[in-house]
Each structure stands twice: as C-alpha cells, then as structure tokens.
Amino acid sequence: MRYAIVGSGKFGRELTRILLNNGKKVLLFSRRATEIDSINSNSKSLTGFIFPNAQNLKATNDPSELSKARYLFLTFSSKDIKNALSSLPINHNQTFISCIKGFENSLGLLPSEVLIQKFGVKKKNIIVLSGPNLSKEIANKELTATVLAGENNKLLREIGKDLKNDYFIPFLSSDINGVEIAGALKNIYAIVSGYFHAKMVGENTIGFLLTKSLEEIRIFSQARGGESETFLGLSGVGDFFSTALSKDSRNYKFGECLAEGLNAEEALKKIDDTVEGYHTSKVVYQKSIELGLDLKILKFLIDLYTMKKSKEDAAKILVPDHIENDIRSKL
Numbered sequence: 001m002r003y004a005i006v007g008s009g010k011f012g013r014e015l016t017r018i019l020l021n022n023g024k025k026v027l028l029f030s031r032r033a034t035e036i037d038s039i040n041s042n043s044k045s046l047t048g049f050i051f052p053n054a055q056n057l058k059a060t061n062d063p064s065e066l067s068k069a070r071y072l073f074l075t076f077s078s079k080d081i082k083n084a085l086s087s088l089p090i091n092h093n094q095t096f097i098s099c100i101k102g103f104e105n106s107l108g109l110l111p112s113e114v115l116i117q118k119f120g121v122k123k124k125n126i127i128v129l130s131g132p133n134l135s136k137e138i139a140n141k142e143l144t145a146t147v148l149a150g151e152n153n154k155l156l157r158e159i160g161k162d163l164k165n166d167y168f169i170p171f172l173s174s175d176i177n178g179v180e181i182a183g184a185l186k187n188i189y190a191i192v193s194g195y196f197h198a199k200m201v202g203e204n205t206i207g208f209l210l211t212k213s214l215e216e217i218r219i220f221s222q223a224r225g226g227e228s229e230t231f232l233g234l235s236g237v238g239d240f241f242s243t244a245l246s247k248d249s250r251n252y253k254f255g256e257c258l259a260e261g262l263n264a265e266e267a268l269k270k271i272d273d274t275v276e277g278y279h280t281s282k283v284v285y286q287k288s289i290e291l292g293l294d295l296k297i298l299k300f301l302i303d304l305y306t307m308k309k310s311k312e313d314a315a316k317i318l319v320p321d322h323i324e325n326d327i328r329s330k331l
Contacts, residue, residue, distance in 0.1 A: 001027050003162075004069030006088065008035060008059075010135035011099060012075035013049050018168055020053040027069055028059045036061050067091045071159065073129070074111065077274050078102025078184070081114050090119045095155065097127045101183040102276045103283040110180045124151045127159065128176050130183035131234045132242035134249075141167045147235040148172055149179040171234055178226030179235040182217060186240040187251045187277030188284060189213035192301055193244035194255025199311045208318050209297070210244060215328060216295045220284065223291045251277040264305035
C-alpha cells in the first residue's frame with residue numbers, strides 16, 4: 001500500500017478521492033466502525049460521500065495496518081496531536097505528510113516538531129501540505145493550489161505528481177517551518193477578519209487590518225525560524241486571504257459571533273464545530289510573550305474572548321502611537 005490517510009474528515013476524504021482517481025491504492029483510517037463498514041461495503045461514507053475506484057480503497061480502524069503504507073497523510077485536528085499520534089504505530093521508515101494546521105495545545109509545538117521531538121521522526125521523513133485548500137471547493141473541483149514543503153525535493157516531486165490533476169495543483173517549498181506556521185496562524189487572523197467584517201467597517205479598514213495581520217504572522221514566523229519569502233506564496237498570502245475572506249470558514253464565522261457580543265464559550269457553542277484558530281491563538285499568544293513580540297491584533301483577539309469591544313475599540317489596535325515605517329523589518 002503506497003498511501004494511507006489518517007482521518008476521514010472532509011479534507012481526508014478529498015485527498016483520498018484525488019489519489020484514487022489518479023490510480024493509487026489508498027488505506028483510509030477512521031475510528032468509526034460504522035463508517036468503515038459503509039465504505040468497505042458500499043464505497044460510501046456515512047455522510048453520503050462516494051469514493052471512486054473503490055477496488056483500490058480499503059477502510060480500517062486497525063492502527064497496525066498503517067505500517068503497510070509508505071506515505072502517511074495526517075489530516076486530524078491540531079487540538080491534541082500528541083495523543084492522536086500516540087495511538088498510531090510510528091514506523092521511522094515511513095514519510096509523514098502533515099496536513100494539520102495549528103499547534104499542539106499542551107506542548108505549544110508545531111505538528112512537525114511533535115513528530116521530531118516526541119516520536120523521534122527524522123525531519124527528512126516529514127512533509128507539510130498546506131495552502132488555500134477549502135475542502136468544499138476542492139469537492140466542487142474548483143481550481144486549487146497547495147504547497148508541499150520538505151527537505152527532499154525529489155520526494156516532493158514524486159508525491160506532487162501523484163496528487164496533481166486538472167483542478168488540484170501542488171507547488172513545492174523547502175521551508176517546513178514557514179509553511180506550517182502560516183497555515184496555523186491564518187486561522188487566528190481569519191477570526192479577526194470575521195469580527196471586523198461583522199462590525200461593518202469600510203474596505204479601507206479591511207485592507208489595513210489584513211495587511212497588518214499578515215505582518216504579525218510574518219514577525220511570529222521569523223522569530224520561530226520561518227523564511228520571510230514564504231509569506232509571498234500560496235501557503236502565506238494565498239491561504240490567508242482565502243480563509244480570512246471566506247464566509248464559509250468556521251474561524252470567520254466565530255469572529256462574527258464575537259462581534260455579536262458573544263464571549264468565546266458562547267460563540268464556540270453556536271458554531272458547534274472545531275474552530276482551529278481559537279485554540280491556536282492561545283498557544284501563539286503565550287509564545288509571543290515568551291519571544292517578546294508586540295502583536296497588537298492578537299492581543300486584541302485574546303481580550304475579545306472575555307470582553308465585549310466596540311467598533312471604535314477595534315479600530316484603535318491598528319493606529320500606532322507615533323508615525324511608523326510601513327513595513328516593520330525588525331521583530
């Protein structure tokens with residue numbers, strides 16, 4: 001078996017469909033026995049998702065079967081990466097392709113860092129897949145680009161070839177940290193974008209906000225070893241804008257709820273789904289304090305979780321105390 005997909009959520013299913021349509025054999029791992037039975041007997045998920053070329057697909061809830069795959073796509077939530085990985089057999093000869101956007105909550109580590117520091121996986125055996133990849137649009141075969149980041153360019157090209165079709169186009173990068181951080185932090189600032197849009201601010205203000213949000217993402221990433229050039233690419237600007245301007249994004253919707261005056265707990269209850277940016281923001285805020293970074297927009301969001309803010313309060317975070325350079329080149 002060449003590929004295994006860990007996680008049968010929307011993105012995991014779309015990757016499975018892409019690989020199957022490209023003639024690849026896929027092992028799909030899910031913990032839900034009823035879903036596995038449905039896939040193996042009817043080529044269909046419990047939500048009605050139909051898998052093509054089902055003769056090349058096997059669904060399982062047996063973790064030991066994952067060791068048979070050469071490449072392992074990780075598509076589960078970032079909230080508890082360590083525990084999720086602890087339940088899987090770690091084969092150090094496999095290549096792990098992380099599609100996880102966020103930080104491990106308890107450790108404050110990126111997914112690749114968890115694999116390296118807690119499970120002994122070599123960095124050369126880790127690839128990060130990230131970009132403006134809204135599952136709903138991939139399902140509708142809207143033209144979509146993604147980024148594969150890793151140390152082995154030959155391997156990246158091989159996997160990219162297996163994923164490429166007429167609507168899903170991979171690009172390559174060597175900046176694992178930068179791609180991973182951009183994918184995690186864009187969810188945070190998508191919350192702020194949803195909040196500002198709901199407050200009915202002007203387009204000038206939105207342009208101001210999004211630009212300064214990208215600046216905070218870049219500053220944090222550079223402090224954590226990311227390359228500044230990465231933020232001009234698909235995993236940076238591309239992913240940020242597709243999420244920050246998407247009304248279908250859970251993070252954007254969460255921001256709208258905060259603008260209604262709900263606190264974080266009430267907003268999460270209303271969304272009733274995982275809001276990656278909420279959990280990530282707490283980790284990143286703590287890290288930014290440790291790194292001595294001045295991230296005003298992030299600080300505003302953290303305060304917003306427990307305090308109601310007016311439109312005027314929101315605008316103040318963008319206005320500096322004195323005249324500044326357009327681009328902050330220093331941390």
